[in-house]
Amino acid sequence: MKQRMSSEFIYQLFALLIAVIVVHALYVGAIRPAADAHIKKEMELQASGTDFVPQRSFTVVIRDYEQESCFILLIWALAIMGYKGRRGMHEQDLLDRRLLEIPEGTSVLPQDAREYSRSLEALPEREQDFLLPRTLLSALQRFATTSSIQAVSDTIKESCEVESERLDSELSMVRYIAWAIPSIGFIGTVRGIGDALGQAYKAVEGDISGVTVSLGVAFNSTFVALVLSIVIMFCLHQLQLSQERLVLDCQRYADKRLLRFLVVH
Numbered sequence: 001m002k003q004r005m006s007s008e009f010i011y012q013l014f015a016l017l018i019a020v021i022v023v024h025a026l027y028v029g030a031i032r033p034a035a036d037a038h039i040k041k042e043m044e045l046q047a048s049g050t051d052f053v054p055q056r057s058f059t060v061v062i063r064d065y066e067q068e069s070c071f072i073l074l075i076w077a078l079a080i081m082g083y084k085g086r087r088g089m090h091e092q093d094l095l096d097r098r099l100l101e102i103p104e105g106t107s108v109l110p111q112d113a114r115e116y117s118r119s120l121e122a123l124p125e126r127e128q129d130f131l132l133p134r135t136l137l138s139a140l141q142r143f144a145t146t147s148s149i150q151a152v153s154d155t156i157k158e159s160c161e162v163e164s165e166r167l168d169s170e171l172s173m174v175r176y177i178a179w180a181i182p183s184i185g186f187i188g189t190v191r192g193i194g195d196a197l198g199q200a201y202k203a204v205e206g207d208i209s210g211v212t213v214s215l216g217v218a219f220n221s222t223f224v225a226l227v228l229s230i231v232i233m234f235c236l237h238q239l240q241l242s243q244e245r246l247v248l249d250c251q252r253y254a255d256k257r258l259l260r261f262l263v264v265h
Helices: 004-048 065-094 111-120 132-145 150-171 172-199 200-204 208-256
Strands: none
Touching: 004 065, 004 150, 065 111, 065 132, 065 208, 132 150, 132 208, 150 208, 172 208
C-alpha cells in the first residue's frame, strides 16, 4: 500500500510538471503571439476610423495568465482522474474472473477457509492489493478464526465501507482543483477591473482601447474558468460513480461467490 501511494505521488508530481511545461510552451509559442497580433490589428482598424465588427478570437479569450493556470490545473486534474480511472478498470476486470473455485452445492467449513485462501494468495502482488481479493481474503481469515457467518458478513461490509471512504478521500486534490479554477478566474476578474479603472482617465480623453482590453481580461478569465470547472466536475462525478459501482459490485461478488457457501456445524 505504501509503495502504491509513493508511486501515485510521483505520478502526480510528474503530471503537474509536464502540464506546466506543455501548456506554457504552447502559450509562449502560439497562443499569445496570435492573440497579440489579433488585438493589434483590431486597434489599428479602430484607430483608422474604419467601420468594422470586432470578432471574438479564441486565442484572445484564453491568452492571459489566469487562463493558462486554469488549463494547467485542468490537465493535472484529468491526469489524476485518469490514473484512478485506469486502476478502477483493472479492478473491475477481476469481477469477471472466478477468484474462488467453489462448485455449486459445496459447503465451506471454517477448516476449509485456509485451502480456499491459497488461490487468492497466489495472485500477482499488484492484484492482491485490489479491493476484491483483499475483501475475500479477509472474509476467509475471519471465518477461519471465528467460525461465524455473521462475522464474515460484517467483515465484507466493513472492508467495502473503508475502501469507499478511502477512494473518496483520495479525490480531495481533484476537488481542491475544481474549487481553485473558478477562484483563479475571479482573480483575473479583479485584476482586469482594477486595470480598467486605472486607465479610466484615458477613456475620458477618448481612448477606450486600454479599458476594453482590461475588461476583456476580467470577463474572459471568469468565462474560461467556469467552463473548465464544469468539465472537471463532470469527469469527477463520472469517476465517483464508477468507484461507487466498483465497491457495490465487490460486495455483491463476495456475497454470491463466498458467503452463501459458508456453513457452520
